[in-house]
Amino acid sequence: MDTPVIDISDVSRTYGEGPPALAGVSLTVRAGEAVAVLGPSGSGKSTLLNLIAGLDRPSAGSVTVDGLRVDRLSETASAKYRRARIGMVFQFFHLLDDLTVTENVLLPARLAGTPRAEARRRAADLLTHLGINRHADARPGTLSGGERQRVAVARALMNRPALLLADEPTGALDSASGEDVRELLTALNADGQTILLVTHDPTLAESCTTRTIELVDGRIARDTAGVLR
Known part of the structure; x- marks a missing residue:
């Protein structure tokens, strides 16, 4: 529990001549935490998520996830890192209809070269655990929004990631489906999954995370863990 899953040190990210998207951000997230990152549009939330996911690189500072310096990875190594160490859940599911x-759930395992029988057992276990095994042979387009997000979460967890990243996971859902996903994220964290959630919705943050960070103009303005920067 003492080893950080995320360790970001004095990270800045600038684009062109404009103000920095992130300015000297330092952040530590330990195993088992569920952390929500809040802030208005333009606050730096998406930039922070992309840096953690290895989809972008900082202009200064370091990004370490699960003991790996993500900011130093090549494109090929970044893709392998995303397959092996993180799972990603998006607002619009990104399932293949x-x-x-x-x-859909098997895709990450196939990309990682997991043996077929092992992968199918893992997929079946996840679908059962997430309460959607009855839809195993259905196409995503026949499911409700909440069910599709559960499929997306199962896919994200397929390779047993150290970190689950969720980008506005209830943003495209109605209130009932949104509540379903909130309960799911809470249950996953209770089982020990480390989660970083990016959202505009303070209700989502309060209901399924244990810590809230607010970004304003690329800086951490508030951290309910008690660290202000």
């Missing part, structure tokens, strides 16, 4: 639910 021409594949079944099981086939």
